Amino acid sequence: MIPLKSPGRWLRPALLSVFAALLTGCDAAILNPKGQIGHDEKTLLITATVLMLLVVIPVIVMTLVFAWKYRASNTKARYEPDWAHSTAIEVVMWSIPCMIILVLAVLTWRSSHALDPYRPLDSDKKPVVIEAVSLDWKWLFIYPEEKVAVVNELTFPVDTPLNFRITSDTVMNAFFIPRLGSMIYSMAGMQTKLHLIADETGRFEGMSSNYSGHGFNKMHFTAHSVTEPEYRQWLDTLRGDGKALDLAAFDALGAEKNHDWYPVTYYGSVEDGLFGTVIRRHVGDNRHLGMKHDGHGAAHEGHDGHAAEATASTAEDAAGEHAAEAHAEHAADEHVAEEHAAHAGHGMAGE
Secondary structure, eight states, rough: OOOOOOHHHHHHHHHHHHHHHHTOOOSTTSSSSOOOHHHHHHHHHHHHHHHHHHHHHHHHHHHHHHHHHTOOTOOOEEEEEEEOOHHHHHHHHHHHHHHHHHHHHHHHHHHHHHHTTTTTTSSOOOEEEEEEEEEEEEEEEEETTTTEESEEEEEEEEEEOOOEEEEESSEEEEEEEETTTTOOEOBBTTTEEEEESSSOEEEEEEOOOSSSTGGGGEEEEEEEEEEEHHHHHHHHHHHHHHHHEEEEHHHHHHHOOOOOOOOOOOEEEEEETHHHHHHHTSSSSTTTTOOOSSHHHTTTHHHHHHHHHHHHHHHHHHHHHHHHHHHHHHHHHHHHHHHHHHHHHHHHOOO
């Protein structure tokens, strides 16, 4: 019969070897950034971790050392049952963590402003504006200045700032390209912003990092960082081979609730203001939850605007009439008060 301890002697080293082999092939995108924002976030992550380990590692080491030194079998260890306080130990235990917390606070404050996703990046090159719309379950990227669009694929020139405007035509999602850094949510009826840049050419995986339904695991795309000539050639390809994207085509695209990965689709022309229309269709009574997808909200925007203006005008007129009535009543009250004062004065004079 094999003793129970025997399997453990070879099982533990085997498991450790397998785990080490898996880690060897692991390529953490966040720790291998390809953009300025990603590098800054990696530096912040490592710095904060090292600062916190300045407390964690000594505590772990001292715990093991004390447990070994003051074990029951060590009769040579000092035994002081009446010892209760040491000023030197208290100073070390409180001063070092307080200093680390102070450094972390300053570091967090500065980095939170420097890495604000809404803050534009400094560059000599003109930024590329990209409008991202999350659908069920795919990403639509509109290039408003180039008047083209593409589904589940991003292409942009290297070393050029990317100004993302992000919204959703359905439920909330999260736009994330791990190697470029910074995740931000997409929400119906709202616009969020994100500024990224790629420092080198390559293919970077993008995703939605927020669960949003049955096809969520297929909601990923590829971001291509290319040279400027390659980017221009890609735009020419879109304009030549792509379809037209208007509101009707957009509604048809959104109506396809794909559970598998949606293939890359090119649109060589885009209706002006489509991104704004997508946002506005979810704004207003009974539309802010994203329940209407038939485009009627956009069709009635003009009517809603006139109604809002009329309501505001009526409110201003009512406010003006109320103010006039109040002024008249106040003036009448002052007039009556003056008459009473005059009569009182005559009475006192007669006396």
